[in-house]
Amino acid sequence: MEQKTLFEIPIYSMSEKEFNKRWNNKKTNLYNTFINSGHTDDSAKSGISAICFPHCLWRYNQIVGFIKISVSKHDVWFDIYRSLDKIYYADSKQKHFIQDIHANGTHFYVSNPIDTEIKEAIRECLKGIEKDHLRKSFYVDYSTFNNIFDYINIEQIMKTL
Numbered sequence: 001m002e003q004k005t006l007f008e009i010p011i012y013s014m015s016e017k018e019f020n021k022r023w024n025n026k027k028t029n030l031y032n033t034f035i036n037s038g039h040t041d042d043s044a045k046s047g048i049s050a051i052c053f054p055h056c057l058w059r060y061n062q063i064v065g066f067i068k069i070s071v072s073k074h075d076v077w078f079d080i081y082r083s084l085d086k087i088y089y090a091d092s093k094q095k096h097f098i099q100d101i102h103a104n105g106t107h108f109y110v111s112n113p114i115d116t117e118i119k120e121a122i123r124e125c126l127k128g129i130e131k132d133h134l135r136k137s138f139y140v141d142y143s144t145f146n147n148i149f150d151y152i153n154i155e156q157i158m159k160t161l
Helices: 016-036 041-052 115-133 143-151 154-159
Strands: 004-012 063-071 075-082 107-109
Touching (some): 004 143, 063 115, 075 115, 115 154
């Protein structure tokens, strides 16, 4: 059965806001340590930059999984790939390896594809995936998905398969 992948939606260990909050706390503590050790303001900032960069960059560096959305002639499939690690730190050099979790119930059949109904069902399935298969602390980044989702004719794609 031929399938086409339409989207791969990244999953982060935490939101960008939470990540930046943690890093700002760490940077403040480092700054105070530098200043208390006799460093100048410029020297402290330079040291913080050398220590923290690029670990303090959120986008793409903190991805711990993704949701793949594919379609066939009469089905929409959701594959969930994520790390099975238990703990995630904002300040970590540890790689979180991603694997397919083979989640049950993450696909639906479409007998007569109608684009608006397919899109509504996709959004409902994504809510269910977040609720049933992901931690509450995880952040699913729908930004790119939301930018293009309404402009894609999924019905037409399914009919070409």
